[in-house]
Amino acid sequence: MSVMSLTPTRRELLAAATTTVALSLLPKTLRAAGSDAIHPFTVKIPQAELDELRRRIAATRWPDPEPVHDRSQGIQLANLQEIVRYWETEYDWRKAESKLNALPQFITEIDGLDIHFIHVRSKHENALPLIVTHGWPGSIIEQLKIIDPLTNPTAHGANAADAFHLVIPSMPGFGFSGKPNDTGWNPNRIARAWTVLMNRLGYTRYVAQGGDWGSPVSSAMARRNPPGLLGIHINLPATVPQDVAMALAGGAPAPAGLSEKERAAFDSLATFFKKYRAYGAIMGTRPQAIGYALADTPVGLAAWILDYNNGEPERLLNRDDVLDNITLYWLTNTATSAARIYWETSGQSVLLSAAQKTAEISLPVAITVFPGEVYRAPETWARRAYRNLIYFNEVDRGGHFAAWEQPELLAAELRTAFRQLRKST
Amino acid sequence: MNGTAPTRRDVLATLAAAGAVGLLPEQPAAAAADRSIRPFTVKVPQAAVDDLRRRIASTRWPTKELVADRSQGVQYATIRELARYWATDYEFGRLEARLNALPQFVTEIDGVDIHFIHVRSRHENALPLIMTHGWPGSVVELLETVGPLTDPTAHGGNAEDAFHLVLPSLPGYGFSGEPTELGWDASRTARAWAELMNRLGYTRYVAQGGDVGALVTDLMGRLGVEGLVGYHLNLLTAVLAIGDKLPKESKQERAAAEAFARFRDDGFGYFLEMATRPQTISYAMLDSPVALAAWMLDHDTDSYYKISRAFVDGKPVGNLTRDTIVDNITLYWLTGTAASAARSYWEDGRALAAALASGEAPPAVTVPVGFTTFPGEIWASPRSWVEAVYPKLAYFNEVDKGGHFAAWEEPELFSAEVRAAFRSLRPAD
Known part of the structure; x- marks a missing residue:
C-alpha cells in the first residue's frame, strides 16, 4: 500500500521512550519481574516527531473566517491562528517533558493494559494516599499544579497534617497509558483498575478525587466500596434529577417548583445541551469518524480541544498549559482512543444522578462547586443524589478545569474535605 | 504562518479565473x-491535485476501531482503502x-455567486425542473439523472416526459460562492432559486430535492414562489420538527x-456538530483529506x-461507485467548502429552532406535491406520514431499491419517479 504513515506509530514512540528508561533508569530486578511489576517511566519524544509536528502545522490549509463576531460557530479563526502561530514558532515541548520527568512516573500493567501514572509521596509520614483522575479534553497535565500543594502543604501555608501521597494515573487510552484493544473500558472497569x-x-487506606471523567470514575470506585477506600471528592457531581433530565432532553421548559439556584442550574444545562454538547454526541456515537481528523491534523485537534464548553480552555487557561496538553494528545496519537470513553458510556450522562447510580454510593462523598462549571450543582440536588454527603462547598472562582485553573483553591478544598476522614488513623 | 498550501480562496480564484479567461464573454466586471x-x-x-495527493500519502492514522461494525464510525479498512484508491488509482481529471x-x-x-448546470432538452415542451442536492452531496449526486431527465427517449422514456434541467450548487457548496454574511438558511436559498x-x-416550472435539497424545495412551495407549479421530494424533512406527532x-x-428515534439517539452527532460548531469541525476538514472523507462517509x-x-x-450498489464517491469528496476538498457547507446546518438549525419556538405552523402548501419513499432512507416515510404533512399529496410511491442518495445510487429509477410524479402537471395540449 502506497498510502503510509510518515511518522512513527505511538507504539514505536512508546517503545523509544521506554527504551530510554530501560537504559538509564530501570533496575534489572524490575525489568525481570512479572506482570505486577512497576516500571519507572521517562518521557523522551524523538526530535523527528517534534519536527514533523511543526511541518504539519506550517502546512495547515485554513478555512475562511467565520461570518460571526463571536464564538457562536466555534473557535474563531483569528484566535486559533494566533495560538497556532505560537505553537509553531515559540512553544517548547521540551519544557513540558522536563516538568513531567522531574516527577516520579511509572508504568504498570493492569487488566491487560499499560497504565502510566505519576506517584509523588509526601515527606510527611501520615500523609493520606489520594488518587486523582483527569478527564477529557485533559490529561495528567491538568493536575501538575496541585502536586506540590497536596504533597507539600507546609510550603503552601497549610499544615503537615493535611499532606497527601499523590497518585495521578493517565486514563486508559490517554497520554502514556496503553490504548485498549477491546471494548468495555468504561468507568467501572477503570475504577477496578485504580483499586488494583x-x-x-x-x-490500604486512601481517598479518590476527580472532575469531568474523573468524577464517574471516582464515583464508580465509591459504588464498588473496595477495602481501603475511605471516601471521594468530586467537582463535577452527578446531581441532575430525572425530571430535570427529561425536560432537558426534550427541550421542554424547566419543571415547576425549582428554587432560584435550581432554576439557574437548569438554565446553564439547557444552554450547554442546546449549544455545546455536540462534541460529546459525536464522540459518544462515532469516535472513529472524528478520530481520523484528530489523528491527522494538529490544527484540527487543537480546535477540537480548545472549543470545549464554548472555548473554556482557550478563554481561561494559560497558553503553554493548554499546548502542553494538546501536544501530549498529538505526540501520543491518543485523541481517538481517548474519544472512545464517550462511546463506552454512550447515553449515560455523567451529570445525571440516575445514570451514575449515585443512590448506590454509601461511602462519604465531598463536593466542591466551581462557579464556571458547566452547571453549578445546587446543594438541594446534591443532597438528594448522595446520601452520605459529608462536605459541600461552593467557591467563588474557577471552572471546569479546577485543578488546572485554580490549583491552590482546589488543594485547599481537598484538605478541608478529607480532613474528617483522617481522624480514625 | 508559512502555509504552503493554497487557501480555499486562492483555489476558487484560480478556478474562476480559468473560467473567465477561457469562456467568459467580455463584460463590465x-x-x-x-x-x-x-x-x-x-x-x-495541478498544484492543488499534487498537494492533495501528498497530504493523503502522509496521513497519520489512529488505531483501528474496537468493533466489527460501523458502530464506532467509519471503519479503518474502509477509509484506508478509500485513501489508497484516492491517492493512487483515482483519475483526477474525471471530475x-x-x-x-x-x-x-x-x-x-x-450577493452570492450561484453555480449551476443547465441542460435544455431538445424536446420543445419539456418541463423546466430545478433539482437540489444535499449534504454531504453536491451536483455530483445528480449527474447521472441528466440523461434520463432531459433525453428520456434514449432511456426508455417518452418525449412528453422530458425536462429542461437546472442543477444549482447550494450557497457555500461546490463552485457556488461562500456567503460572507448570516442568514443563508434554506428559505433564502428557496427565494434565490425562484430568482x-x-x-x-x-415562468412555469417544478422542483425536486432530497436531504437539504428537500428542505429548500419544500420552502419554495411553502413560500409560494412565483412560477412553481409543483414539487417532488424524497426525504420528509418535517419529521425533524414534528416526528413525535406522526402516527405510530x-x-x-x-x-x-423507530428509525427516526435511532437517528436522533445514534446518528445525529454530525448534524449537531455542524448545527452548533461548524467552524470548530472545519479546521480538520480543510486540513486533512482523510478527515474530510471520513466525516462525509459517516452519514446514514x-x-x-x-x-x-x-x-x-x-461491489458497488448502483451508481455509488468508488469513482463517483471520490468525485464528490474531491469536489469538497478542491473547493475547500467543508466549512461553508457545514454552516448551512448552523443556519437551518437556527431557523428550525426559531420556527419551533414560535409555535406557529409553517405556511400551507398550495401546489401539488409528489413523494417517493426509497427503502434505504434514514426514515422510510409511510404514505400516512407524507399525507399528514402534505394533505394534498398528488403522487406517492414506494420503490424497492435505493436509499438516502436516491438520485446518485439509482438514477434511472429515480428519474422514472420524477417523470411519474410530474406527469399530471404538464399542460394538456
Whole structure:
C-alpha cells in the first residue's frame, strides 16, 4: 500500500521512550519481574516527531473566517491562528517533558493494559494516599499544579497534617497509558483498575478525587466500596434529577417548583445541551469518524480541544498549559482512543444522578462547586443524589478545569474535605 | 504562518479565473446588481491535485476501531482503502471532465455567486425542473439523472416526459460562492432559486430535492414562489420538527418512528456538530483529506455500508461507485467548502429552532406535491406520514431499491419517479 504513515506509530514512540528508561533508569530486578511489576517511566519524544509536528502545522490549509463576531460557530479563526502561530514558532515541548520527568512516573500493567501514572509521596509520614483522575479534553497535565500543594502543604501555608501521597494515573487510552484493544473500558472497569493500582502501591487506606471523567470514575470506585477506600471528592457531581433530565432532553421548559439556584442550574444545562454538547454526541456515537481528523491534523485537534464548553480552555487557561496538553494528545496519537470513553458510556450522562447510580454510593462523598462549571450543582440536588454527603462547598472562582485553573483553591478544598476522614488513623 | 498550501480562496480564484479567461464573454466586471449569467468551466490546478495527493500519502492514522461494525464510525479498512484508491488509482481529471461535459454557469443572486448546470432538452415542451442536492452531496449526486431527465427517449422514456434541467450548487457548496454574511438558511436559498428560474426565463416550472435539497424545495412551495407549479421530494424533512406527532399505529409507521428515534439517539452527532460548531469541525476538514472523507462517509447506516462495500469488497450498489464517491469528496476538498457547507446546518438549525419556538405552523402548501419513499432512507416515510404533512399529496410511491442518495445510487429509477410524479402537471395540449 502506497498510502503510509510518515511518522512513527505511538507504539514505536512508546517503545523509544521506554527504551530510554530501560537504559538509564530501570533496575534489572524490575525489568525481570512479572506482570505486577512497576516500571519507572521517562518521557523522551524523538526530535523527528517534534519536527514533523511543526511541518504539519506550517502546512495547515485554513478555512475562511467565520461570518460571526463571536464564538457562536466555534473557535474563531483569528484566535486559533494566533495560538497556532505560537505553537509553531515559540512553544517548547521540551519544557513540558522536563516538568513531567522531574516527577516520579511509572508504568504498570493492569487488566491487560499499560497504565502510566505519576506517584509523588509526601515527606510527611501520615500523609493520606489520594488518587486523582483527569478527564477529557485533559490529561495528567491538568493536575501538575496541585502536586506540590497536596504533597507539600507546609510550603503552601497549610499544615503537615493535611499532606497527601499523590497518585495521578493517565486514563486508559490517554497520554502514556496503553490504548485498549477491546471494548468495555468504561468507568467501572477503570475504577477496578485504580483499586488494583492503589493496592499494588501498598496503600490500604486512601481517598479518590476527580472532575469531568474523573468524577464517574471516582464515583464508580465509591459504588464498588473496595477495602481501603475511605471516601471521594468530586467537582463535577452527578446531581441532575430525572425530571430535570427529561425536560432537558426534550427541550421542554424547566419543571415547576425549582428554587432560584435550581432554576439557574437548569438554565446553564439547557444552554450547554442546546449549544455545546455536540462534541460529546459525536464522540459518544462515532469516535472513529472524528478520530481520523484528530489523528491527522494538529490544527484540527487543537480546535477540537480548545472549543470545549464554548472555548473554556482557550478563554481561561494559560497558553503553554493548554499546548502542553494538546501536544501530549498529538505526540501520543491518543485523541481517538481517548474519544472512545464517550462511546463506552454512550447515553449515560455523567451529570445525571440516575445514570451514575449515585443512590448506590454509601461511602462519604465531598463536593466542591466551581462557579464556571458547566452547571453549578445546587446543594438541594446534591443532597438528594448522595446520601452520605459529608462536605459541600461552593467557591467563588474557577471552572471546569479546577485543578488546572485554580490549583491552590482546589488543594485547599481537598484538605478541608478529607480532613474528617483522617481522624480514625 | 508559512502555509504552503493554497487557501480555499486562492483555489476558487484560480478556478474562476480559468473560467473567465477561457469562456467568459467580455463584460463590465463590477456591474451593480449584476444579473448576467456567465459560462463556467472547471479547471483544477495541478498544484492543488499534487498537494492533495501528498497530504493523503502522509496521513497519520489512529488505531483501528474496537468493533466489527460501523458502530464506532467509519471503519479503518474502509477509509484506508478509500485513501489508497484516492491517492493512487483515482483519475483526477474525471471530475473536471464530467462537469465540463455539461453546460455550467455562474450568476450572482442576492450577493452570492450561484453555480449551476443547465441542460435544455431538445424536446420543445419539456418541463423546466430545478433539482437540489444535499449534504454531504453536491451536483455530483445528480449527474447521472441528466440523461434520463432531459433525453428520456434514449432511456426508455417518452418525449412528453422530458425536462429542461437546472442543477444549482447550494450557497457555500461546490463552485457556488461562500456567503460572507448570516442568514443563508434554506428559505433564502428557496427565494434565490425562484430568482434563478426567473432569470433563466422559466415562468412555469417544478422542483425536486432530497436531504437539504428537500428542505429548500419544500420552502419554495411553502413560500409560494412565483412560477412553481409543483414539487417532488424524497426525504420528509418535517419529521425533524414534528416526528413525535406522526402516527405510530401500523407496522410501517412504527418502523419509521423507530428509525427516526435511532437517528436522533445514534446518528445525529454530525448534524449537531455542524448545527452548533461548524467552524470548530472545519479546521480538520480543510486540513486533512482523510478527515474530510471520513466525516462525509459517516452519514446514514444504509449508504455507509453501500459505500464501504464499494471500496472493501469492490461491489458497488448502483451508481455509488468508488469513482463517483471520490468525485464528490474531491469536489469538497478542491473547493475547500467543508466549512461553508457545514454552516448551512448552523443556519437551518437556527431557523428550525426559531420556527419551533414560535409555535406557529409553517405556511400551507398550495401546489401539488409528489413523494417517493426509497427503502434505504434514514426514515422510510409511510404514505400516512407524507399525507399528514402534505394533505394534498398528488403522487406517492414506494420503490424497492435505493436509499438516502436516491438520485446518485439509482438514477434511472429515480428519474422514472420524477417523470411519474410530474406527469399530471404538464399542460394538456
